[in-house]
Structures are given as C-alpha cells and as structure tokens.
Amino acid sequence: SQTIHQWPATLVQPVGSPLSLECTVEGTSNPNLYWYRQAAGRGLQLLFYSVGIGQISSEVPQNLSASRPQDRQFILSSKKLLLSDSGFYLCAWTTGVGRRANVLTFGAGSRLTVL
Amino acid sequence: RKEVEQDPGPFNVPEGATVAFNCTYSNSASQSFFWYRQDCRKEPKLLMSVYSSGNEDGRFTAQLNRASQYISLLIRDSKLSDSATYLCVVNPPTGGFKTIFGAGTRLFVKA
Numbered sequence: 001s002q003t004i005h006q007w008p009a010t011l012v013q014p015v016g017s018p019l020s021l022e023c024t025v026e027g028t029s030n031p032n033l034y035w036y037r038q039a040a041g042r043g044l045q046l047l048f049y050s051v052g053i054g055q056i057s058s059e060v061p062q063n064l065s066a067s068r069p070q071d072r073q074f075i076l077s078s079k080k081l082l083l084s085d086s087g088f089y090l091c092a093w094t095t096g097v098g099r100r101a102n103v104l105t106f107g108a109g110s111r112l113t114v115l
Numbered sequence: 116r117k118e119v120e121q122d123p124g125p126f127n128v129p130e131g132a133t134v135a136f137n138c139t140y141s142n143s144a145s146q147s148f149f150w151y152r153q154d155c156r157k158e159p160k161l162l163m164s165v166y167s168s169g170n171e172d173g174r175f176t177a178q179l180n181r182a183s184q185y186i187s188l189l190i191r192d193s194k195l196s197d198s199a200t201y202l203c204v205v206n207p208p209t210g211g212f213k214t215i216f217g218a219g220t221r222l223f224v225k226a
Contacts, residue, residue: 032212043119043202044159044216051212059213090158102147102206104214106158 002027006091006107013114019064019078021110023091026072031093033074034104035066038088050074051096086114116141119205121217128224132193136220138203139185148186149204150177153219159202162188193224 006023013019025031035047046059048066056066063082067075074091091107094100121138128134140148148165163170165177165186176189186205190197203217 034212041123041218043218046213049212057212088156102214103149103161103164104151104159104204106160109158111156 002093002105004091004093004105004107006110008110009108010111011113013081013112015083015114016080019076019081019085019112021076021089021091021112023074023076023107024072025093028072028093028095030071030096032096033068034092034094035074035076036090036092036106038090040087044090048076081114083114086112088112118142118207118215119203119217121203121220123218123220125221125223128193128222130193130195130224130226132224133189133191134193134222135187135189136201136203136222137185137187138217140203140205140215141184142205142207143181143184144208145205146208147206148179150186150188151202151204151216153200153202155199159216162201190222195224195226198222198224
C-alpha cells in the first residue's frame with residue numbers, strides 16, 4: 001500500500017533562518033507531488049506541484065522553493081523565513097491516472113512557527 | 116467572488132441529528148468534486164467523491180447541482196466522532212493539479 005511521510009512535524013524558527021521540509025512517498029512510482037500551506041482559519045493554498053523529477057511548477061510568488069531530486073521525494077525550502085511563512089504545510093500526492101487520478105492523499109503535515 | 120465558498124459555521128448539533136452543508140463554486144466548467152474531512156491540527160482526508168448522479172456512503176450523502184453550481188453533503192444520525200471541519204474541493208477545467216479547497220465548515224456534534 002502507498003504511504004506518505006513528511007517531516008519534521010513541528011518546528012519553531014527565527015525570522016531570517018533557512019527552512020527545509022521533506023516529503024517521501026512509498027509504494028508507488030511517478031506520483032504527482034504537491035506542497036500546500038494552510039494558514040489559521042483559511043483554505044489550503046497550493047504552493048508547488050511536480051509531475052516528475054526536476055519538474056516544479058510554482059503557483060504563488062514567495063520566498064519558498066521546491067525541489068524533487070528523486071521520483072518519490074519532494075522538498076520545500078526557504079533561504080530566509082518571514083513571519084508570514086508561519087502555517088501548516090502539507091505534502092500530498094496523486095496518481096494522475098485512473099478513476100482516482102485527482103484524489104489527493106496528504107502527509108501528516110509540518111506546523112511551522114516563525115518568530 | 117471566491118472560487119469555492121462554504122459557510123464556515125460552526126454547526127452545533129446534537130447526536131442523532133441530520134445536518135447538511137452546501138458549497139458553491141464559481142467556475143461552471145469545473146470537472147470533479149470532493150468532500151474532505153479535517154480533524155483539528157491534522158491533515159485532510161478524503162471523505163467522498165461527488166458524482167453527477169449523487170452518491171451515498173453509509174450515513175453520508177453527497178450531491179452535485181451543476182445548474183446552480185453547488186455541491187452538498189448530508190450527514191444523517193450524527194455521531195460525536197463526526198465533529199470535524201469539512202472541506203469542499205473542486206478541480207477546475209485545467210485539470211487536477213490546481214485543486215481548489217474551500218475554507219471549510221466546522222461541525223460540532225454534542226452528546
């Protein structure tokens with residue numbers, strides 16, 4: 001069966017510090033991968049998605065970046081965090097094919113507080 | 116107008132009650148629709164897909180009204196464990212990459 005792992009689960013970072021969140025998917029190949037952010041009381045905002053290794057599409061201009069060094073690995077990074085980067089970050093994947101092509105399965109999330 | 120709109124609630128209902136949520140979407144060409152459930156401080160999880168013909172899964176019924184551009188979720192015989200935030204999810208005509216989430220409707224079921 002497919003599983004998705006995301007870490008770290010929580011982190012508190014000072015303004016201006018770097019960030020690295022990692023996500024891996026197991027039990028499938030060539031998944032579509034996503035990074036979302038959920039601010040308190042808000043809907044999920046799509047940040048990045050990837051259809052393959054090295055292929056990244058950015059949805060929102062920001063100081064964040066994403067990379068996909070391996071088929072089932074997706075990394076969210078920042079060189080310098082802003083206060084507004086605080087939020088709940090969720091990695092997700094879809095198969096992209098078949099009846100459940102667009103059904104998103106999420107990791108457990110990473111709660112980031114920037115102070 | 117937001118692309119996907121939901122009443123944020125909260126809906127406070129007693130156990131055993133029937134409760135319904137609606138969600139409206141702005142793009143008439145939207146392709147697919149879902150309801151997700153999100154528990155406090157947890158990740159969203161798929162509750163059910165919403166088909167044009169409507170679908171039912173136990174106590175949960177989802178319906179799509181394309182003419183009026185809304186989807187609905189009906190929960191019968193509410194349980195305490197149904198307390199959660201319910202997210203309306205819409206895929207635009209561009210495909211599944213840019214799935215749009217509503218901000219969610221909070222439900223509290225009380226004993």
